[in-house]
Amino acid sequence: MKSITIQDIKLHTIALPFVEPLKTSFGNDPVKATVLVEIITAEGVSGWGEITVEVAPGYAAETPVTSEHIAKNFLMPKLVGKTFNHPQEAQALMKKVRGHHHTKFGLETGIWDALAKVNEMRLVDLFSSYLPEGNTTKGYASVGVSIGIQKTIEDTVKVIQKRYDQGYRRIKLKIQPGWDVEFARGIRAALPDIVMMLDANSAYTLKDAEHLKQLDAFNLLMIEQPLADDDIYEHSKLQPMLKTPICLDESIKSPSDLKLAIELGALRILNLKPVRVGGYVDSLEIYKICVENKLPLWIGGMMETGVGRAANVAFASLPGVTLPSDISATDRYYNPDVTEPPFVLGKNSTIAVPEAAGIGVDVQPDRLASGKQLWSEVNPYVD
Secondary structure (H helix, E strand, C coil), X not given: CCCEEEEEEEEEEEEEECCCCCCXXXXXXCEXXXXXXXXXXXXXXXXXXXXXXXXXXXXXXXXXXXXHHHHHHHHHHHHCCCEXXXXXXXXXXXXXXXXXXXXXXXXXXXXXXXXXXXCCCEHHHHHHCCCCCCCCCCCEEEECEEECCCCCHHHHHHHHHHHHHHCCCEEEEECECCECHHHHHHHHHHCCCCEEEEECXXXXXXXXXXXXXXXXXXXXXXXXXXXXXXXXXXHHHHHHHXXXXXXXXXXXXXXXXXXXXXXXXXXXXXXXXXXXXXXXXXXXXXXXXXXXXXXXXXXXXXXXXXXXXXXXXXXXXXXXXXXCXXXXXXXXXCCCCCEECCCCCECCCEEECCCXXXXXXXXXXXXXXXXXXXXXXXXXXXX
């Protein structure tokens, strides 16, 4: 493996307008704000990563402003000028800064991309080189689609039918207190055969267990993160009360968290967001734990641009990812995206892994500039 030496790192904070907003129990942002990381190397390649954050600290504590601060003042100085043979070396340096997983993820991903490019490899093949034999890409990621909270059940059914007609075969619906049991009943009555899961985004407590048990009647693939975002223990109490599998998301921020959750019986499915655990180094460890424990696994999304989407498509194409992932086609969220070529939904609700080296997509300079301009206009932190 050829190494890389980092000459410089640039951060590009941008905003992209959504094709249509996604409303969740967290809120309803009109644009996607994100920080793109450009790793400039002495070898003549640039690696790209994405610090996937939200304008407000809803899903996670980090925002574009906090990410820029931590990256520029604490993480980037540890990386610039260093030579790396593998991404674990970068992870070890960044571990001296506690937390800030999303920011670390963006920087680490840029290094993964640069290493793959300098070695003329696809990112997914570089991932596979760190896994046991047999964990090579399928060439595609099986995907589903997430649908935000609509005004009525009827409106939701129309959106589901639209996505189904586009080719998506797994539907995720957002719920919150007051928009759950009767909502699921109405959807299942209208669409009895769809593969459906519900995402609670930590909107409930263990006191709601009897209420949540009613969801068992609707043949759900799973209910995702019903309880607190930092909880494992109470999920272990809730799961035996439900026939429906609990899928943990926010609660699992490290391989150790996953081992604990498995030991306590707190989940039957895992949503792995590589950004949530700080990068693909720990994501690969979590992947191996899931394979060893035969734990169903899928890759979650945070409405990434093409930079983050490309890396997640690569990871989601690995054979241990056994359930459809939240990685929709580009036109589900952006038109245009900041990268080319776009990701297109293929047969059997799949998205193909790019064939080019690294993440396999190229950042378009004009769109990058437009995204920076839009962020300067909508940035709520500037008077």
